[in-house]
Amino acid sequence: METTLGGSALEALKGGLKGDAYTPGDGGYDEARAAWNLNAHQHPALVVMAEGASDVLAAVRLARDEGLGVGVMATGHGVAAPCDGGVLINTSRMRGVRVDPDTSAARVGAGAKWADLVPEAATHGLAGLQGSTSHVGVVGYTMGGGFGWLGRKYGFAADSVKEADVVTAEGELVKANAHENADLFWGLKGGGGNFGIVTSLEFALYPVTHVFGGNLFYPVERAEEVLELYSRWAEDLPEEVTSAVAFLNVPPIPDVPEPLRGRSVITVRFCYTGEDLAEKGEELLGPWRGFGEPIMDTFGVMPYEAMDMISMDPVDPIGAYGHSEMLRELSRETRRTLVDLAGSGSDTPLLLLEMRQLGGALSRPPADLNPMGRSDAAYAMNGIGATFTPEMAQAVQAYLAHVAEAAKPHATGATYVNFVDLNGASPERVKAAYSADDWERLVELKGRRDPGNLFRYNRNIPPSSAEGADGAQSANPAT
Ligand SMILES: Cc1cc2nc3c(=O)[nH]c(=O)nc-3n(C[C@H](O)[C@H](O)[C@H](O)COP(=O)(O)OP(=O)(O)OC[C@H]3O[C@@H](n4cnc5c(N)ncnc54)[C@H](O)[C@@H]3O)c2cc1C
Structure with missing residues (x-):
């Protein structure tokens, strides 16, 4: 109605x-x-x-x-x-950005994208913890945890938050930090926007100006060998390296480099941030140099501002559905399942099936709320399909359901807040993003700070007073 x-x-x-x-x-x-x-x-x-x-x-x-x-x-x-x-x-008109080089911190408006902040921070030799694309909003990304190519070194963006101005469910504008409204502050940093509307956010920046990063693209027919080498190689990577392996169905569009256009490929990608970028970066690539010629090698030293080039996410609006699972490891059985799902002959309609490496700062027990269920996953798997017609939407959703089922034996059952999307933000999936202790505390906080579930059109945490607040039976209140 x-x-x-x-x-x-x-x-x-x-x-x-x-x-x-x-x-x-x-x-x-x-x-x-x-x-x-x-x-x-x-x-x-x-x-x-x-x-x-x-x-x-x-x-x-x-x-x-x-x-x-x-x-x-x-x-x-x-x-x-x-x-x-x-x-x-x-909030898309609230895009103000201020960088304080003395405290290495930034304050951004509710609608700022990473792309608004990156050049401002770069002027001072600093960088924030953006994700795979700078076109995502800083606040929404951070409220759901937020991790990208610097993740294993610096952790979740939420862990770098210092303070927020928040409009609460009571209709008040308050400050939240470690001293004022500390309960709210805890819930904001990973609670997916359930506790108020953040009007401005302050967080730490890091001294990163350049990184070594890129992709090695191989024909999808080599997926089994690539995954085998990748799983061994990734095991020993230092925390300064965040890596991923991804199956890509590259669209046949002019924006894409000619060798990749319209092809199915598997890519090994990583970002190294540390000393001696060029030299150490080449060293990291060592095991791949003997693997055979890639279709394309885009590795090199790049300014932080160019980092979107690693993931090459679409910039313009598209229709998309996704599904994510947290994988325990890339064992032989898991690798076989991945090849069945996205390898040659799979006829996958997905644009991307990516396994992002966790570990390092992302897997250490955080002082704060953890947006990944504190699981012992080694990889976050994310499948995305673009949908240009209703038929494609159906095919993609059916395939994502198949991916979910096939991945089950290899997955921890946990989810990651930011990857819970339109395709399945059920109460069970949201709950699976948190440990049992964190969930109990979140539901209690929601019951106290937003008992009427005013902020309900999100990855919703039901208030403790709500029927089925344990997240098991309650219907998504937004639907
Ligand atoms: C192409 C693509 C790439 C991505 N890459 C990554 C990645 O590398 N790492 C990662 O962690 N995530 C990634 N994500 C997920 C993304 O971080 C989340 O979907 C995030 O919620 C998007 O925030 P937004 O503000 O841009 O989106 P919106 O759709 O505008 O907002 C999403 C939600 O964020 C919350 N929110 C937004 N603004 C506020 C506010 N002012 N106050 C309180 N809550 C608010 C609300 O719950 C809102 O429903 C990616 C998503 C896409 C589509």
């Missing part, structure tokens, strides 16, 4: 906003609710294009008064539960 909003409350909101507000039928509504993931169709009762904390505050207060839920979107890369019938706060 479509919820409609109108009357004096809406007029008062619009009159007081710095930004704009749109209801269904308004020009601007469609653009304001559109997500990067074109499969995320959201039908909010109201979209507020916020231009500051006061706009966020006003939107949250209106939602409370009208008995509606609240969703927040910066880029729409991570819509897990569409904001249907609620108030959607679009």
Whole structure:
């Protein structure tokens, strides 16, 4: 049923906003609710294009008064539960970024992307812990943990957070750090945006200007041998190296280098950050130099600003579904399953099946909330399919279900908050991203800080008062 909003409350909101507000039928509504993931169709009762904390505050207060839920979107890369019938706060105009070289810290607005921060930080010889693409939002990524190519050395982005300004479910703007609202602060750093709308975030930066990184692309027919060598090679890598191995069905588009265009390949990729980049990087590649000619070798020293080149994620909006599992190891049986799923002759419709290496700082028991279920997984597997037609969407979803089933014997059963997406943000999957202790504490915190589940269009943690708050039976409140 479509919820409609109108009357004096809406007029008062619009009159007081710095930004704009749109209801269904308004020009601007469609653009304001559109997500990067074109499969995320959201039908909010109201979209507020916020231009500051006061706009966020006003939107949250209106939602409370009208008995509606609240969703927040910066880029729409991570819509897990569409904001249907609620108030959607679009933060994409709040992209301010400030870097303090004296404290090696950054403060960013709710809508800033990593791409907004990277050049500012680079000016001072510093870098934040971005993921595979700088087009993802800093705040949304960090709320779900956040790890990328510096992960094994510096850990999750959430662990580097120093402070946040947050609009709470009570409709107040508060500061959260280790001393003020410390409970909220703990829940923000991995709790997937369940406890409030962050209007600005401060976090540590690191002295990284260049890295050694790239890809070695091989024909998919060599997948078995590549996986075998990779699994041995990766075991001994130092923490300064974060690596991955990925099956790719490269689209036949002009943006892609000619040797890869339209081909199925398997790629070994890594990023090294440390001393003597060129020399040590070449040394790390040693075992691969005797493996045979790759289709393409893109390794070299690169500025941190060019790091998107390692993962080559799509930049423009696409329809996509994904599924992720945490793999215990790359044993012979696991490797065989992966080749069956994505190797030559598999007819996989997926764009990508990637195994990202964990370990190092990502696997040490953190002082804080862990967004990966504290599992003993060695790899985070992520399968992604692009969907340009309803038939493709069906085929991709069916294949992802097959991937989930086939991977089961090799997986820990845990999930990773940021990789729980539109394709399966069920209460069970969200719960599986946390240890039992963390989950209990999160549900209790949600019950105290957001008992009405105002912030429900997300990877949702039900409040302790909710029926089935153990996450086992409760229906996703957003659907
Ligand atoms: C192409 C691609 C590459 C990715 N690579 C990585 C990667 O390398 N590592 C990794 O860890 N993740 C990765 N992700 C996952 C991504 O980090 C999550 O989907 C993240 O939630 C996206 O945040 P966003 O703000 O860009 O997206 P949005 O869809 O705008 O937001 C997603 C969610 O973040 C929360 N959120 C956003 N803004 C706020 C706010 N102001 N206050 C509170 N909560 C908020 C909300 O719960 C919201 O529903 C990737 C995703 C894609 C699509």
